[in-house]
Amino acid sequence: MSFKLTILGCGSSAGTPVVGCSCKTCLSINPKNKRTRCSSLITLDNGKNILIDTSPDLRQQSLRESIRSIDAVLFTHIHADHCHGIDDLRAFCQINKKQIPIYGNEEVIEQLNLKFNYAMAEPNGFWEKPVLRAHIIDSLIEIFNTEITPVPVFHGRSLINGYRIGTLAYITDVSEIPNKSLELLCGLDVLLLDCLKHEPHYTHFGFDQSLEMAKKINAKETYLIHMTHSFEYEELKNKLPKSVYAGYDGLKLTVD
Numbered sequence: 001m002s003f004k005l006t007i008l009g010c011g012s013s014a015g016t017p018v019v020g021c022s023c024k025t026c027l028s029i030n031p032k033n034k035r036t037r038c039s040s041l042i043t044l045d046n047g048k049n050i051l052i053d054t055s056p057d058l059r060q061q062s063l064r065e066s067i068r069s070i071d072a073v074l075f076t077h078i079h080a081d082h083c084h085g086i087d088d089l090r091a092f093c094q095i096n097k098k099q100i101p102i103y104g105n106e107e108v109i110e111q112l113n114l115k116f117n118y119a120m121a122e123p124n125g126f127w128e129k130p131v132l133r134a135h136i137i138d139s140l141i142e143i144f145n146t147e148i149t150p151v152p153v154f155h156g157r158s159l160i161n162g163y164r165i166g167t168l169a170y171i172t173d174v175s176e177i178p179n180k181s182l183e184l185l186c187g188l189d190v191l192l193l194d195c196l197k198h199e200p201h202y203t204h205f206g207f208d209q210s211l212e213m214a215k216k217i218n219a220k221e222t223y224l225i226h227m228t229h230s231f232e233y234e235e236l237k238n239k240l241p242k243s244v245y246a247g248y249d250g251l252k253l254t255v256d
């Protein structure tokens with residue numbers, strides 16, 4: 001099985017540039033310092049697109065990457081920077097005249113059903129709203145002939161889902177990885193990992209924790225995501241050890 005991953009956004013909840021900020025990262029003209037809200041796209045060999053989270057920048061990300069279909073969505077957790085672009089799924093329902101299955105842990109599905117109830121609907125021939133069907137994922141599932149394993153991690157006090165797909169894992173918004181979940185992260189080729197800012201944060205890995213965890217998990221390649229404007233891309237790049245890379249919007253990886 002081989003597939004492609006595209007980083008749609010590697011920014012934190014505020015995105016970079018931050019509204020109203022004039023720090024050097026926010027004023028930088030380097031496109032790698034423009035970070036939309038955190039989300040990635042998996043494109044399988046059979047052409048199916050699996051989206052991880054619906055960031056508030058989903059529309060822009062879809063235009064930038066010329067995405068024409070979304071076949072499933074994996075939600076990590078319920079925070080606004082990961083969910084509030086859900087309405088933009090409507091475009092794909094309209095193009096393909098199809099309901100989109102969405103997956104998340106029990107709490108996420110309950111909250112999505114509450115907050116976005118209007119979008120949880122069976123197809124009725126009209127596509128003026130997103131038409132979604134929610135499924136709880138609490139153990140390995142197979143979609144489009146691909147195994148997806150949820151990897152529970154702590155985001156502050158909440159337990160949220162990371163995901164493992166083949167030899168790739170996507171772990172955003174994490175402050176602690178339980179041992180049982182670490183076992184699910186053995187033998188990775190590619191790891192995408194939360195790295196909020198230089199200092200530690202009570203719901204996220206900071207720079208030191210992120211590098212420490214990258215070393216522990218020991219994937220062949222680790223890409224840092226969910227970064228604030230405190231990281232200027234070129235500066236960050238020069239501080240990283242071998243096999244750890246700064247993510248950027250539009251980065252594409254092939255995973256075998």
Ligand SMILES: [Zn+2]
Nearest residue numbers: 013079081173
């Ligand atoms: Zn977040």
Ligand SMILES: [Zn+2]
Nearest residue numbers: 021023026229
């Ligand atoms: Zn700034």
Ligand SMILES: [Zn+2]
Nearest residue numbers: 077079155173
């Ligand atoms: Zn969060």
